[in-house]
Every structure is written in C-alpha cells, then in structure tokens.
Amino acid sequence: EAQVTQNPRYLITVTGKKLTVTCSQNMNHEYMSWYRQDPGLGLRQIYYSMNVEVTDKGDVPEGYKVSRKEKRNFPLILESPSPNQTSLYFCASSITSYNEQFFGPGTRLTVL
C-alpha cells in the first residue's frame, strides 16, 4: 500500500531535549516536505527536499533541521525544542513539488 508513515504519532517532551520525528514514503517520490499546522494559521512549510541531499528552507525553518540521505526518508530534527514548537506536524511526499502531495498521519508534539 502506497503510504507516508510518521513516528511517533504523539510526543510530549520538555524544553531543550533533542528529538527526531521520522518520515518514510514507499512511493519512490523525489519531493518530500514538512509542515506544521497551528490553529488559525493553517499549514506552514518548514523544510522541503527536491531529492537526496537536496533540501531547502520553507516558510518557518527556525529551530528545525532536516536531512535527506535516502530517497524514502526525511527526518525532522528539533535540536532544542521550545514550547512554541508545540504543534501538529505533517510529512508529505510527491513526484514533484507541483503534483498531488501524499500526507502522513501527523505527529502531535507538545513541548513543556
């Protein structure tokens, strides 16, 4: 089954404790992206990747890092999480940036 998976689905952590949210897709897509969704603000793009080893900042990249060492995986790293990074995070993949995007189920992160 074609899908995008994210782990963990729920995470409660404390300020400053490094964490990684994994994202994996099995559709051989070149384009992958991370979004955060906050009430009243819609979806905002954090980082995107056009292909392996090619990443670029989205609209709200501060406080986040990403890597794309393999085509299928695109982890999101929070080196020192802060409470303002409490949000619902989505990973997505597509053939190209302008095609239909396939979304993961979301990761609800709470930073205390």
Next chain:
Amino acid sequence: SQQGEEDPQALSIQEGENATMNCSYKTSINNLQWYRQNSGRGLVHLILIRSNEREKHSGRLRVTLDTSKKSSSLLITASRAADTASYFCATDPKRDSGAGSYQLTFGKGTKLSVIP
C-alpha cells in the same frame, strides 16, 4: 510567502445541500489544488486544476479557476455527513521564469459541517 485564503472560514449546511467554498490567491500560479482534512488527520488530495483550465470535475466535486480574478471555487454537490471536514486550497506560485516555486502554499481552510 503568498498564500491562498479560503472563504468562508466555516460553513454549516444540511445533508443533501450543495456546499461552495472559495479560494483567493495573490500571485500567478502554475496550478491550484484542493485538499480535505478530517479532524486532526493527514490531508487528502481531492483535485488539481492547472492554470490553463477553467473547470474540472471529479465525482460530486466541481472546481473552477479564474486566473484573472486569482480565485477558485470548490463545489460539493448533494453533500453527505461524511463530507464534514476542513477543506484547503494550495497553490503552486509561478516564479518570474515561469517555473514553479518548489513550494506548495496552503490557505487556512474552510471548516465544513454537514448536518444529517
């Protein structure tokens, strides 16, 4: 960066009625997409319309695009309780070169409630 804006923010209708949602955007685009999100879940792609298309259908969905007004509408006919969700438009802004921006930008969504 530029962003689509959906209107209305919330819409409540009776089952069987039609639902219309609008999206306005600011700059030229290559295409516009509509997505649905059930509460707290991942977005699901509904339909993509290219800048040279004016109307597109998919089942009970009808999307129009007016590039002169920089606006799009999503019509759901004969709505069902299962259509209750948030609906987002997403645009692929066109760069000066005519190519895409590599970023799909989303609006804040219209929350649709269909009452049985």
